[in-house]
Amino acid sequence: MPNIDFTLPHWAYWLGLLIFPVAGMILARRARPAQTRYGAALAYLILVTGGILGLHRFYLKSLLGLVYIPVFLFVLWSNAAERDARAALSDATNLVKVAERTLEREKPRVEATEADIDAIRAEVAAAEEGSFARKSAERRLKRAEDAITTGRDRLKVAEAELAEAQPIAVAATADRTFWYSAARYAFFLILALMALDAVLIPSLVRKANDSIAQEEPEETIIDAEMAERAAQIDPDARxxxxxxxxxxxxxxxxxxxxxxxxxxxxxxxxxxxxxxxxxxxxxxxxxxxxxxxxxxxxxxxxxxxxxxxxxxxxxxxxxxxxxxxxxxxxxxxxxxxxxxxxxxxxxxxxxxxxxxxxxxPSGNSVVSDWARGEVGFGEMLGGLSLRDWTDPSIRWGxxxxxxxxxxxxxxxxxxxxxxxxxxxxxxxxxxxxxxxxxxxx
Incomplete structure (x- = not known):
């Protein structure tokens, strides 16, 4: 699946908090029609925001919106499988790297120690029994033998881990590639269906409005006794x-x-x-x-x-x-x-x-300078410019x-x-x- 590398700009965030409520208040005060009808503008809005789930189809009373659901669920399933494969690949890759570093480090050490051990043994044999030189040579021989044993054990473990991790890494790479492609093509299918519906929406809106005209209006029955009782319980409820x-x-x-x-x-x-x-x-x-x-x-x-x-x-x-x-x-x-x-x-x-x-202290705007008492209020107002609101390098505190x-x-x-x-x-x-x-x- 393609990635969405989008970060909401700060100015868009604060501007949205101001403009969206104003638009909502204006729309809420519009005169409502006597009969509710479907609109193409709302259908396109739902298509853009919830089209991958087929919500625009459900809005227009079309059960073909159910086609989107299994495809969307398959996208989710594929992404989950791709994440699991990515995690397995990461673990296997780390094991491979650790094993390779161990082999690169221990193999030369073991070979060098094995090359020197014969000389150390000869030195032990040549030294006088009980002398300081003999004891020193014996200690060096013991350390060399221990180093060879430890090194060989580490090499065996690293080779075993490498032999185990490499097939896992290969299989995880294949799984990740497969599920990534599956999710991508399924998503492309959804996009194709959405593009087709974008063309069909005007006719779908007309069809939905025609179905409203054929429906008989529902009668709303108000129980006066229940309404009076509710008003007595909570006079301010309505x-x-x-x-x-x-x-x-x-x-x-x-x-x-x-x-x-x-x-x-x-x-x-x-x-x-x-x-x-x-x-x-x-x-x-x-x-x-x-x-x-x-x-x-x-x-x-x-x-x-x-x-x-x-x-x-x-x-x-x-x-x-x-x-x-x-x-x-x-x-x-x-x-x-x-x-x-x-x-x-x-x-x-x-x-x-x-x-x-x-x-x-992190603030470098003229307003921050004023708040710290470095400039006066009038100087602060005179120093404000559009750059203070649009330049991301300027920090307001x-x-x-x-x-x-x-x-x-x-x-x-x-x-x-x-x-x-x-x-x-x-x-x-x-x-x-x-x-x-x-x-x-």
């Missing part, structure tokens, strides 16, 4: 998001929560790409896990104010749930003391972390330890933004509680 907003802070929290919610869709695409790269192309990425790890960390922080507004945080409300609105407001006012201690600490410490992330080396300062600053949104939402909740107590509601 409450739309916009009904939570009473001021600009609430609306800001709603927009922030909606914005980062679309990041979860990005994770689907990224992890799908990682799985396909790893198991289909044997090319695991160095950036997929870390990019999503950072993204979910930022999502968790920014969505905190949204969860607080919509009361989505997990809490134990055995006593709180049965209180009147006025008593709930008094309880919230009391517990807000602890909330503001936490949120204020998060805000201050995250600001310190964010500034430290920019000011680390702290970077990850992974070989992807993504800058970490945006994530640290999102900690500060999340803390700020949480404090603002706390202020909004505090004002609502004051009004609830004043009105006696």
């Amino acid at each position: 409450k739309p998001d916009h009904e939570w907003a009473e001021n600009w802070i609430d609306r800001l929290s709603l927009y922030a929560g909606e914005f980062v919610s679309y990041w979860a869709v990005i994770a689907v695409f990224v992890y799908y790409f990682e799985v396909i790269s790893r198991y289909v192309f044997n090319s695991p990425t160095s950036w997929a896990h870390e990019s999503m790890y950072l993204m979910f960390g930022m999502q968790y922080l920014i969505a905190g104010s949204y969860a607080m507004l919509t009361e989505g945080h997990v809490r134990v409300d055995i006593f709180y749930a049965n209180m009147s609105p006025r008593r709930k407001a008094w309880t919230d006012l009391f517990t807000s003391i602890f909330f503001f201690i936490f949120a204020g600490t998060l805000l201050v410490t995250s600001y310190i972390f964010a500034m430290d992330a920019i000011a680390v 702290e970077i990850s330890f992974n070989e992807w080396e993504v800058p970490l300062w945006p994530m640290k600053w999102m900690m500060f933004v999340g803390g700020l949104l949480l404090v603002l939402q706390g202020v909004s909740k505090f004002s609502k509680d004051i009004r609830a107590i004043a009105r006696g509601a």
